[in-house]
Amino acid sequence: MSLAMVVAIGVLFTIGVYLLLQRNLTRVLVGLGILAHGVNLMILNASSRFGTAPILDGREGPISDPLPQALILTAIVIAFAVTAFLLALAVRAWGATSEDFVEDDLEDRRIGSNRGGESP
Amino acid sequence: MSAELLPLLVAIPLGGAAISAIAKRNLGVQRVVGVVSVGAVFVLSVLAWLEADSGNPLEVDVGGWTGGVGIALAIDPMSGMILSIAMLLVLAVLLYAISQLGQDVLDWWFHPKYLALTAGVALSISTADLFNLFVGFELTLIASYTLLTVRSGGRQVRSTISYVVVNLMASMLFLLTVAFAYGTTGTLDLSDIVATLRSDNPAMLSVFSAMTLVVFGIKAALFPLYMWLPDSYPTAPAPVTAVFAGLLTKVGVYAIYRTQTLISEVDNALLLSIAAATMFFGILGALSQRDVKRILSFHIVSQIGYMLMGLGLFTLAGLAAGVAYIVNQIVVKTGLFLVAGEVDAEIGGSDIDAGSGLIKTRPWLAGAFAVLALSLAGVPPLGGFVVKFALINEGLVTGQWGVSAVALIVSVLTLFSMMKIWNGVFWGDRVGEGPGAKRGMRLVTGGVVVLSLLVALYASDLLEASLTAAESLLAAVGGGV
Numbered sequence A: 001m002s003l004a005m006v007v008a009i010g011v012l013f014t015i016g017v018y019l020l021l022q023r024n025l026t027r028v029l030v031g032l033g034i035l036a037h038g039v040n041l042m043i044l045n046a047s048s049r050f051g052t053a054p055i056l057d058g059r060e061g062p063i064s065d066p067l068p069q070a071l072i073l074t075a076i077v078i079a080f081a082v083t084a085f086l087l088a089l090a091v092r093a094w095g096a097t098s099e100d101f102v103e104d105d106l107e108d109r110r111i112g113s114n115r116g117g118e119s120p
Numbered sequence B: 001m002s003a004e005l006l007p008l009l010v011a012i013p014l015g016g017a018a019i020s021a022i023a024k025r026n027l028g029v030q031r032v033v034g035v036v037s038v039g040a041v042f043v044l045s046v047l048a049w050l051e052a053d054s055g056n057p058l059e060v061d062v063g064g065w066t067g068g069v070g071i072a073l074a075i076d077p078m079s080g081m082i083l084s085i086a087m088l089l090v091l092a093v094l095l096y097a098i099s100q101l102g103q104d105v106l107d108w109w110f111h112p113k114y115l116a117l118t119a120g121v122a123l124s125i126s127t128a129d130l131f132n133l134f135v136g137f138e139l140t141l142i143a144s145y146t147l148l149t150v151r152s153g154g155r156q157v158r159s160t161i162s163y164v165v166v167n168l169m170a171s172m173l174f175l176l177t178v179a180f181a182y183g184t185t186g187t188l189d190l191s192d193i194v195a196t197l198r199s200d201n202p203a204m205l206s207v208f209s210a211m212t213l214v215v216f217g218i219k220a221a222l223f224p225l226y227m228w229l230p231d232s233y234p235t236a237p238a239p240v241t242a243v244f245a246g247l248l249t250k251v252g253v254y255a256i257y258r259t260q261t262l263i264s265e266v267d268n269a270l271l272l273s274i275a276a277a278t279m280f281f282g283i284l285g286a287l288s289q290r291d292v293k294r295i296l297s298f299h300i301v302s303q304i305g306y307m308l309m310g311l312g313l314f315t316l317a318g319l320a321a322g323v324a325y326i327v328n329q330i331v332v333k334t335g336l337f338l339v340a341g342e343v344d345a346e347i348g349g350s351d352i353d354a355g356s357g358l359i360k361t362r363p364w365l366a367g368a369f370a371v372l373a374l375s376l377a378g379v380p381p382l383g384g385f386v387v388k389f390a391l392i393n394e395g396l397v398t399g400q401w402g403v404s405a406v407a408l409i410v411s412v413l414t415l416f417s418m419m420k421i422w423n424g425v426f427w428g429d430r431v432g433e434g435p436g437a438k439r440g441m442r443l444v445t446g447g448v449v450v451l452s453l454l455v456a457l458y459a460s461d462l463l464e465a466s467l468t469a470a471e472s473l474l475a476a477v478g479g480g481v
Helices: A003-020 A025-045 A066-097 A106-114 B008-023 B027-053 B077-100 B110-126 B130-148 B154-185 B190-200 B202-220 B228-235 B238-263 B268-288 B292-313 B316-347 B363-377 B383-397 B401-426 B439-457 B459-475
Strands: B058-062 B071-075
Touching: A003 A025, A025 A066, A025 B154, A066 B130, A066 B154, B008 B027, B008 B110, B027 B058, B027 B071, B027 B077, B027 B110, B027 B459, B071 B077, B071 B110, B077 B110, B077 B238, B077 B316, B077 B439, B077 B459, B110 B130, B110 B238, B130 B154, B130 B190, B130 B238, B154 B190, B154 B202, B154 B228, B190 B202, B190 B238, B202 B238, B228 B238, B228 B292, B238 B292, B238 B316, B238 B459, B268 B292, B268 B401, B292 B316, B292 B383, B292 B401, B316 B363, B316 B383, B316 B439, B316 B459, B363 B383, B363 B401, B363 B439, B383 B401, B383 B439, B383 B459, B439 B459
Parallel strands: none
Antiparallel strands: B058 B071
């Protein structure tokens, strides 16, 4: 694992987690996407060996471990599907409330105010 | 049956989902395809379970890839038992949903989504491989995201967003665990990962243990990771909530059982504290709510604590009691949400102030609720009592006084919050109008109630089967306790 790779993963995770903690749905979405990239790099780093493309056509030298690449492909497809779904959901939320803002739970606020507490 | 048939457990519902999507607005075809494929998976899983129970666990490496890099499916008494009962309830809820169609706003996409969910649950339970467990969870989750938004206005979208984001976060952690496990051990087979870690790198075993506990703890809604559940479940249509309540969190619990028993060096004090906190805070949430579905959703959380307690005791009898608890819980919880769906249809809302006096017009529904609620609270002679007794008895035998006391107190509080639903919705003058429950819905709810009574009648058989399942869990590590 090279140092550049480690730093890249760290940076991706930092940005991803920061964006995930925002109240703005679009930012959350982008954050999840970036986090997914960080995770994919982590899986790539889990390869047992690095080398040329894992195609058995008699070429020379060490070949890469193909399994993490297969795992990453699966993970990318899943992340893609979920991102598309979340985008559709964001559009629907926008249509319902004209806001791109994730709100508190109404029921929680109602119960909070029943107890004499102030509703946020 | 031969092990080569195991991939059919996943292939049949996935193929059914494809046919169902192609059939599009032809509801008749969709219904037949749905019932036939779920029924076929149920029959297959029972056959596999019986085979495994008689001492021949089934295992297959799909496509011939061995050595922890391919897709490995395995049915042992544990997975066979959970899979069979899960598929039976999936079938029941499908029939309920079909009879509800037309009065509910379930669109034609319901059937493909539901079958995809079935495939995901079947894969998660039957796989023996960490990455396929991830794929199974994702399949289940993506189907569940779309099912949650079947009919959604502004409120549903909001709660779905928190559900999706929390679960995606858990999925990222899961992938990190996969990367970590493969990078350290070079295999993805669950038992190989644990065996390699134990011999080469014992310190890393606890890292693996903690990571899987957090990941599956989010899916199973353990304290303090449960906040997404009561927020999102109640907003879905009744059959959807019923299948989520009965199955999804239990698949998470099943995964915790699988991984933690393999690792076998369990931190009992930690698990039992989490179990007690999950029971206690879950029931506190239920006590403060005034909506039938929300009260029941907090009960899901509370009951998860009992299942974890079985694991935390980590004796053969404790594990067996936990497994029996999971089986009973799948039946009872699904049944309660089916009742809640009927209540919704009768009084036109699920808030306990929305209507009352259902006992006058629907005495059988009130009876069904009473049986299921008392079973959940653990009142003799119902099934819930049998499994709870086995669990708490083992807690006292092993000297875990604290968690046993909490379990007993929470039982009383569970009964108390059930009384709230009873007084609000079933007792009093008949108020509240709704479209009314269809005959099919009543029949299915009745069937699930009968099933929960059968649990009590055949309690000794259930406990015996659970014991075999618990033995298979412990045998996987090649050692006892």
